[in-house]
Amino acid sequence: xxxxxxxxxxxxxxxxxxxxxxxxxxxxxxxxxxxxxxxxxxxxxxxxxxxxxxxxxxxxxxxxxxxxxxxxxxxxxxxxxxxxxxxxxxxxxxxxxxxxxxxxxxxxxxxxxxxxxxxxxxxxxxxxxxxxxxxxxxxxxxxxxxxxxxxxxxxxxxxxxxxxxxxxxxxxxxxxxxxxxxxxxxxxxxxxxxxxx
Amino acid sequence: xxxxxxxxxxxxxxxxxxxxxxxxxxxxxxxxxxxxxxxxxxxxxxxxxxxxxxxxxxxxxxxxxxxxxxxxxxxxxxxxxxxxxxxxxxxxxxxxxxxxxxxxxxxxxxxxxxxxxxxxxxxxxxxxxxxxxxxxxxxxxxxxxxxxxxxxxxxxxxxxxxxxxxxxxxxxxxxxxxxxxxxxxxxxxxxxxxxxxxxxxxxxxxxxxxxxxxxxxxxxxxxxxxxxxxxxxxxxxxxxxxxxxxxxxxxxxxxxxxxxxxxxxxxxxxxxxxxxxxxxxxxxxxxxxxxxxxxxxxxxxxxxxxxxxxxxxxxxxxxxxxxxxxxxxxxxxxxxxxxxxxxxxxxxxxxxxxxxxxxxxxxxxxxxxxxxxxxxxxxxxxxxxxxxxxxxxxxxxxxxxxxxxxxxxxxxxxxxxxxxxxxxxxxxxxxxxxxxxxxxxxxxxxxxxxxxxxxxxxxxxxxxxx
Ligand code: SF4
Numbered sequence: 332x333x334x335x336x337x338x339x340x341x342x343x344x345x346x347x348x349x350x351x352x353x354x355x356x357x358x359x360x361x362x363x364x365x366x367x368x369x370x371x372x373x374x375x376x377x378x379x380x381x382x383x384x385x386x387x388x389x390x391x392x393x394x395x396x397x398x399x400x401x402x403x404x405x406x407x408x409x410x411x412x413x414x415x416x417x418x419x420x421x422x423x424x425x426x427x428x429x430x431x432x433x434x435x436x437x438x439x440x441x442x443x444x445x446x447x448x449x450x451x452x453x454x455x456x457x458x459x460x461x462x463x464x465x466x467x468x469x470x471x472x473x474x475x476x477x478x479x480x481x482x483x484x485x486x487x488x489x490x491x492x493x494x495x496x497x498x499x500x501x502x503x504x505x506x507x508x509x510x511x512x513x514x515x516x517x518x519x520x521x522x523x524x525x526x527x528x
Numbered sequence: 529x530x531x532x533x534x535x536x537x538x539x540x541x542x543x544x545x546x547x548x549x550x551x552x553x554x555x556x557x558x559x560x561x562x563x564x565x566x567x568x569x570x571x572x573x574x575x576x577x578x579x580x581x582x583x584x585x586x587x588x589x590x591x592x593x594x595x596x597x598x599x600x601x602x603x604x605x606x607x608x609x610x611x612x613x614x615x616x617x618x619x620x621x622x623x624x625x626x627x628x629x630x631x632x633x634x635x636x637x638x639x640x641x642x643x644x645x646x647x648x649x650x651x652x653x654x655x656x657x658x659x660x661x662x663x664x665x666x667x668x669x670x671x672x673x674x675x676x677x678x679x680x681x682x683x684x685x686x687x688x689x690x691x692x693x694x695x696x697x698x699x700x701x702x703x704x705x706x707x708x709x710x711x712x713x714x715x716x717x718x719x720x721x722x723x724x725x726x727x728x729x730x731x732x733x734x735x736x737x738x739x740x741x742x743x744x745x746x747x748x749x750x751x752x753x754x755x756x757x758x759x760x761x762x763x764x765x766x767x768x769x770x771x772x773x774x775x776x777x778x779x780x781x782x783x784x785x786x787x788x789x790x791x792x793x794x795x796x797x798x799x800x801x802x803x804x805x806x807x808x809x810x811x812x813x814x815x816x817x818x819x820x821x822x823x824x825x826x827x828x829x830x831x832x833x834x835x836x837x838x839x840x841x842x843x844x845x846x847x848x849x850x851x852x853x854x855x856x857x858x859x860x861x862x863x864x865x866x867x868x869x870x871x872x873x874x875x876x877x878x879x880x881x882x883x884x885x886x887x888x889x890x891x892x893x894x895x896x897x898x899x900x901x902x903x904x905x906x907x908x909x910x911x912x913x914x915x916x917x918x919x920x921x922x923x924x925x926x927x928x929x930x931x932x933x934x935x936x937x938x939x940x941x942x943x944x945x946x947x948x949x950x951x952x953x954x955x956x957x958x959x960x961x962x963x964x965x966x967x968x969x970x971x972x973x974x975x976x977x978x979x980x981x982x983x984x985x986x987x988x989x990x991x992x993x994x
Contacts (some may be wrong), residue, residue, distance in 0.1 A: 350846040351722055351822050355960040360939040364593060364607035366567035366614045378962045383948070406842050408723040411756060411822070412960060413939075414658040415565065416674035434723055437692070437758055438658060442674035459842075496690060498550025509676070510576070513684040516545055516553060520686055523544045523555055 334447035336506040339476045340428055341485065343400035346465045347392055352405055353412035354439065358421045360413075371417050372424035397469045401428045404461050408432070409450075410439025419443045429475045431482065433458045444499050445509065451475055451482055457491040460484070477503060531797035533694050534763050535729050538669045538794070542652045544686055551688040556585070557651040559681045560637045561624070563590040563615040564941070565656030569679035570618040580622040582685045587646060588619050589627040591636045593941045596904055596931035599629050608942065622682075633776075635907020635933045638662040638875035642746065643909055645775025649764040649791040654681060659875050659957065661752040664761035665745035666768055667794050669729070671759040692758045693727055693803040696796075698734035701810035706991040708885070709744035710877060710955065710974035712736065713751040714816035714826040720806065722824040725757030728804060731796060732762050736810035742771040743881035750876045751957050754823040763795040815990055817862055818959050818972040820850040825959075829977065829989050833860045853961055854969050855949075862971075862987050869952035870901040870982040871964070872975055873931075874938035877955035878906030880913045882975040886928075887919040889979035889990070895927035896985025902944065903928050904936040928982070940965045953981045 362374035379391050387394040403422065409432040410418065419442040422430065428448065433455045435443075443450045453461075464471045464484055472485040477500060483490040495503075502508065513520075545553040561569075566588070573580070580586065590612045595603055603609035612629065619626040627633040633640055638659050641647040649667035654660060658672035673687060680687045699712060717724075730752050737745070745762050752760030769788060772778045779787045814828040825847075827833070835858040836847040851857065872878070872886055883905065895901050903923055905911040911933055914920050920930060937944040938956040940963065946952040948967025955978050959970035971987070980990035 348842050350842055353960045355963050359962055360941045363564050364611055366611055368568050378966055411722055414672040414674055436756055438672055445676035496550055498547050509688045510680055510683055513680055513686055519545055
């Protein structure tokens with residue numbers, strides 16, 4: 332199915348300066364029992380967000396009304412562990428469109444891109460700058476511009492470039508998905524199969 | 529010809545097309561599916577009105593979300609039953625071979641692939657599960673994928689994938705007594721960190737790796753993902769060929785000879801260049817255990833928990849959060865800490881060799897009173913073999929509970945959960961917060977350490993006199 336198009340986004344951000352956030356935290360295994368993509372956002376960060384009695388934990392950032400926005404700014408090595416795409420679905424359906432970190436786990440990065448969720452990898456220094464800016468002023472606006480591959484702190488113009496594979500960039504900007512592309516290669520694939528041992 | 533790595537040889541032979549300034553279109557030889565990460569992919573196919581392109585190249589088994597008791601009865605948990613039923617329906621509709629719950633080949637996907645001879649050298653193998661890296665032990669390029677990619681493989685037998693970089697990890701020398709392959713990989717991850725392998729495919733080499741059995745090699749490749757790597761592989765050799773020969777789905781007769789000749793060419797050429805190389809000395813490795821909430825937080829069992837004072841602020845905060853969750857303090861000794869549960873199982877250490885190791889150790893002994901010990905075989909075949917060898921009797925005699933095959937407490941999707949706050953020494957691969965149940969505290973270790981802990985009731989060096 333076509334993914335949502337993404338060109339540029341200006342938004343406030345939610346800071347989560349925790350490192351090695353694994354996909355078991357993003358969505359614990361016991362909430363993976365559905366057979367369709369529905370309601371995973373409700374269990375996003377379930378065990379950090381809610382206590383044993385399903386009451387919101389006030390000290391967790393998603394329960395803190397000070398912070399909101401479509402950008403999640405997270406500590407190094409975000410999305411490690413399980414390959415569950417449910418993690419990307421949960422983040423996307425919750426309303427995030429961009430995840431910023433100084434480092435992403437490989438499978439998570441692919442899963443995010445395949446769902447129109449943009450992983451923006453920046454330097455540890457710029458990440459630190461973002462954390463400080465957001466914590467000082469939760470209304471801080473950040474622009475993520477996919478076309479120019481730049482992330483900008485709008486208040487002072489501080490910015491950094493990020494990299495994205497040109498093919499994936501085009502998919503996101505145009506809203507294409509990989510299956511359409513693979514199906515268009517049918518003849519090539521068949522030819523390849525004929526030469527298999 | 530320029531010397532080439534094993535990884536390049538296999539990968540390049542499967543590139544159907546190179547997208548300009550983009551990923552490779554990679555042909556997939558074998559695709560495993562399970563009940564949790566496949567249903568949305570099949571829904572996607574339905575929405576586009578597509579059939580599975582090569583159903584004979586996909587094989588299915590329900591493992592993540594199945595009960596491990598009374599598997600002959602209908603599954604009680606309705607959501608789990610739904611998922612398993614959906615897998616059955618999808619397989620029927622698309623003509624995919626299914627090793628269902630009561631099938632003699634049922635088991636954890638990464639245990640049954642090798643044991644049935646499906647996993648073979650030189651193949652590209654994927655599954656919607658990060659521990660697909662296990663199959664790399666046979667000299668295959670095997671890695672985990674997401675559900676969108678599962679849909680790609682079902683639809684076209686290909687995926688779009690950027691080519692990873694290459695890393696070689698060489699472990700030379702002799703392992704000390706009581707040190708197992710699980711200790712090697714926990715040691716490696718404690719050295720290179722949980723992101724040390726990110727963006728790379730690892731080749732494991734060196735005399736200590738060569739000497740491992742196939743089971744031992746699988747344990748190592750299995751946990752490649754815990755270093756962030758896309759996967760890990762080991763060049764096939766006589767150990768590999770002997771393991772495969774004669775298995776149900778292994779090539780036979782003339783085909784075997786032809787394949788074998790090809791498999792023998794599968795190794796990195798002398799002088800092949802890797803993007804990154806590490807070398808470790810096998811004799812430096814001791815029995816390992818983890819103390820934190822990621823697999824990189826491991827140490828030699830005799831060492832104290834390190835002090836995070838010198839870490840940068842965010843890392844220190846993460847480290848402290850982790851210790852806080854575990855109920856430990858910097859400087860704490862691991863030896864002597866009380867444990868509540870022992871879990872032997874999973875695609876890391878739920879094979880027959882692992883059960884033998886545990887049985888060998890606990891024979892004639894009794895588990896400590898404070899310990900609940902679960903043994904969950906990785907497959908039906910492992911379960912059967914254990915029964916035949918008398919392992920089942922030994923384990924039950926020592927007070928272990930034997931369950932039926934499945935992922936079980938490795939990810940605690942079913943009822944096999946470690947209660948909040950309790951400590952579990954586990955032979956699985958992840959000690960993330962809540963991985964084995966909300967609030968559960970996991971300590972990763974080898975089957976031998978797990979066996980020793982079960983007997984003593986607390987953390988103990990298995991090389992001590994018992
Ligand atoms: S045993 Fe654990 S790691 Fe292995 S496939 Fe099952 S859940 Fe994943």
